[in-house]
Amino acid sequence: xWYEVDGNRVFASHGSGSAMERPILxxxxxxxxxxxxxxxxxxxARHGRRVLAVDLPGHGRSEGxxxxxxxxxxxxxxxxxxxxGIEQATVVGHSMGSLIAFAFAARHRERCERIALLGTxxxxxxxxxxxxxxxxxxxxxxxxxxxWSHSPRGQLGGNDNPGHWMLTSGERLLERARPGxxxxxxxxxxxxxxxxxVVSVPALIVIGDADQMTPAKAGLGVAAxxxxxxxxxxxxxxxxxxxxxxNEVLDALRDFLR
Amino acid sequence: xxxxxxxSLHAGxxxxxxxxARATPIYQSASFVFPDTDFAAGLFNIxxxxxxxxxxxNPTNAVLEERMAALDGGVAxxxxxxxxxxxxxxxxxxxxxxxxxxxxxxxxxxTHNLLxxxxxxxxxxxxxxxxxxxxxxxxxxxxxxxxxxxxTLGNPGLEVLDVPSVAAVAHAAGVPLLIDSTFTTxxxxxxxxxGADLVLHSATKFLSGHGVVIGxxxxxxxxxxxxxxxxxxxxxxxYAGFHDLVFADExxxxxFITRARKEGLRDFGACMSPTTAFQILQGIETLPLRxxxxxxxxxxxAEFLESQSGVERVRYPGLASHEDQALAQRLLPLGAGxxxxxxIAGGRAAARAFIESLTLFSHLANVGDAKSLVIHPASTTxxxxxxxxxxxxxxxEGLIRLSVGxxxxxxxxxxxxxxxxxxxxxx
Numbered sequence: 229x230w231y232e233v234d235g236n237r238v239f240a241s242h243g244s245g246s247a248m249e250r251p252i253l254x255x256x257x258x259x260x261x262x263x264x265x266x267x268x269x270x271x272x273a274r275h276g277r278r279v280l281a282v283d284l285p286g287h288g289r290s291e292g293x294x295x296x297x298x299x300x301x302x303x304x305x306x307x308x309x310x311x312x313g314i315e316q317a318t319v320v321g322h323s324m325g326s327l328i329a330f331a332f333a334a335r336h337r338e339r340c341e342r343i344a345l346l347g348t349x350x351x352x353x354x355x356x357x358x359x360x361x362x363x364x365x366x367x368x369x370x371x372x373x374x375x376w377s378h379s380p381r382g383q384l385g386g387n388d389n390p391g392h393w394m395l396t397s398g399e400r401l402l403e404r405a406r407p408g409x410x411x412x413x414x415x416x417x418x419x420x421x422x423x424x425x426v427v428s429v430p431a432l433i434v435i436g437d438a439d440q441m442t443p444a445k446a447g448l449g450v451a452a453x454x455x456x457x458x459x460x461x462x463x464x465x466x467x468x469x470x471x472x473x474x475n476e477v478l479d480a481l482r483d484f485l486r
Numbered sequence: 487x488x489x490x491x492x493x494s495l496h497a498g499x500x501x502x503x504x505x506x507a508r509a510t511p512i513y514q515s516a517s518f519v520f521p522d523t524d525f526a527a528g529l530f531n532i533x534x535x536x537x538x539x540x541x542x543x544n545p546t547n548a549v550l551e552e553r554m555a556a557l558d559g560g561v562a563x564x565x566x567x568x569x570x571x572x573x574x575x576x577x578x579x580x581x582x583x584x585x586x587x588x589x590x591x592x593x594x595x596x597t598h599n600l601l602x603x604x605x606x607x608x609x610x611x612x613x614x615x616x617x618x619x620x621x622x623x624x625x626x627x628x629x630x631x632x633x634x635x636x637x638t639l640g641n642p643g644l645e646v647l648d649v650p651s652v653a654a655v656a657h658a659a660g661v662p663l664l665i666d667s668t669f670t671t672x673x674x675x676x677x678x679x680x681g682a683d684l685v686l687h688s689a690t691k692f693l694s695g696h697g698v699v700i701g702x703x704x705x706x707x708x709x710x711x712x713x714x715x716x717x718x719x720x721x722x723x724x725y726a727g728f729h730d731l732v733f734a735d736e737x738x739x740x741x742f743i744t745r746a747r748k749e750g751l752r753d754f755g756a757c758m759s760p761t762t763a764f765q766i767l768q769g770i771e772t773l774p775l776r777x778x779x780x781x782x783x784x785x786x787x788a789e790f791l792e793s794q795s796g797v798e799r800v801r802y803p804g805l806a807s808h809e810d811q812a813l814a815q816r817l818l819p820l821g822a823g824x825x826x827x828x829x830i831a832g833g834r835a836a837a838r839a840f841i842e843s844l845t846l847f848s849h850l851a852n853v854g855d856a857k858s859l860v861i862h863p864a865s866t867t868x869x870x871x872x873x874x875x876x877x878x879x880x881x882x883e884g885l886i887r888l889s890v891g892x893x894x895x896x897x898x899x900x901x902x903x904x905x906x907x908x909x910x911x912x913x
Contacts, residue, residue, distance in 0.1 A: 241735055263739070266532070266736050268533070271528055271533035271534075383488050384488060384500070386499065386552070387552055388535035390536075390544075390551065391547075391564055391747070392561065393555035393560060393561060396556070396559055396560055396707075397739060400561055400708035401739060474534070474535045
């Protein structure tokens with residue numbers, strides 16, 4: 229399904245659903261696209277929720293340029309909801325998407341029903357080595373991010389999704405990002421300053437206990453800033469929790485969003 | 487990142503959570519119990535990860551599939567009943583009646599038969615081109631072309647495919663490149679790294695390595711931009727067989743392999759037995775060790791044959807006399823495979839005498855066994871091809887194909903020497 233935001237075409241998957249009730253917006257991480265959400269998107273669509281698994285501007289099939297500030301993505305999210313005719317939505321974000329959800333809840337409280345933050349850290353510092361490689365569109369940036377995003381166990385596979393090798397899946401998604409997009413995203417994460425942000429909506433935090441990108445301690449730090457958040461910890465799971473533990477992540481979202 | 491030899495042993499497997507079994511168990515079960523009704527519905531709707539029914543997926547097969555995806559650099563793989571089933575699955579996932587394929591003319595005889603004679607009955611036509619003429623692949627493209635196909639090493643001529651160049655031609659035309667990598671395995675070449683989009687194997691051969699099972703694997707590189715091509719209607723148009731799902735819209739890099747499993751494996755049903763998957767996994771554990779020995783032995787055999795007066799011509803890309811040696815050194819740095827062919831002086835009669843006098847080389851229709859094998863293509867694997875097609879594929883009356891095994895190479899050379907002496911008497 230296509231929308232128009234700021235004069236640019238924006239793609240969002242509806243998870244094969246057509247329902248219009250209680251919208252859920254899924255927001256992907258740095259350099260990724262909507263396809264990381266395929267399983268939860270299809271689940272909630274089947275259960276009668278309106279689903280938008282969006283490609284952020286400049287990502288996936290969406291036109292436009294990647295933003296350089298998380299706050300800009302948060303405000304863009306509000307304009308996307310306008311374009312979709314949605315007054316209020318739950319926003320589910322992974323990694324950079326979790327920052328966008330966090331900022332959206334802080335800046336557009338009245339438009340936000342709930343947030344679910346997967347693999348999160350506020351702030352979200354990015355190592356200079358990764359930023360430098362991404363700046364020159366060096367494949368080493370993809371290798372670093374992809375390697376660090378999977379737990380030691382995940383490096384050897386054993387995926388619940390039959391036949392899927394998650395390391396290459398993550399690599400291919402990042403390879404599809406247009407030049408400069410991954411660096412813009414990582415820079416936006418690195419620069420996000422939310423010291424003064426206040427988030428008061430109901431929140432879920434999903435933490436991978438073997439997450440090297442946004443360590444468990446950082447996720448718990450985010451939780452400490454939220455009023456009575458629900459926390460779900462996934463033992464031995466890395467940052468790429470949607471591919472490492474698809475069923476457990478969906479269970480966490482389902483229990484929170486029912 | 488974990489390296490190839492380690493992935494050959496570990497990728498996709500973990501000790502069994504129920505029993506602690508270190509080897510991958512054979513899950514000999516047709517179906518799998520659902521924890522609840524919503525989970526069951528979720529599995530059917532591709533929103534849950536798990537197994538429903540062993541035609542669609544099976545835990546043992548899933549380990550093999552994941553391991554092959556890891557070794558070939560793909561996003562996912564599907565194990566099939568045979569290599570031909572993998573080929574059929576790839577074609578039918580992308581092609582419908584009225585569609586067209588461009589393929590190398592130097593192919594395994596069974597694949598040539600499928601493309602030349604069987605698929606046309608279902609409205610899918612193929613144009614065959616010289617695999618060394620890269621531009622010919624592009625010239626053969628029609629508006630209805632959906633796929634390009636070739637083997638890493640032609641059969642039985644051992645032409646080395648210039649995968650990067652053919653991939654560039656395919657992508658310029660907006661079609662994916664499917665490669666049969668049976669002769670090379672991911673140990674010798676990973677075609678996806680060179681630009682191919684899809685890879686298939688007859689796992690019967692070097693992957694299982696011992697000539698005891700029939701199986702195939704289809705690997706999706708996740709590299710092709712399905713939604714960016716106008717030539718991929720099966721992935722870009724609503725599929726009535728799955729509630730109008732548009733696979734490229736939802737599954738991104740895994741669009742092809744998802745449709746292949748949810749349609750082709752489901753409806754055509756050419757799945758692999760989990761016992762077969764277990765046996766192939768045993769073979770893959772030693773793939774790097776075996777392939778290294780295979781190619782070393784083959785190089786010795788090729789050089790030996792080339793030095794014999796009763797041999798007119800040896801075709802092996804590891805030889806300086808082969809037209810593609812430079813390409814082989816670039817694309818196959820660890821070796822040019824373990825299959826070679828040669829023309830024996832004296833034609834069919836000499837070939838017959840040679841084959842029937844061998845002791846260690848078994849006369850049978852297969853390659854990739856730990857034991858050495860021999861065959862006469864014109865009368866066996868390629869007998870369905872007419873004279874013109876045989877000539878175009880470089881298959882003459884005296885052509886003999888060897889699959890060099892893991893024996894002591896000195897014993898193999900002795901066996902071949904005896905055969906050549908017998909052939910000389912038959913001339």
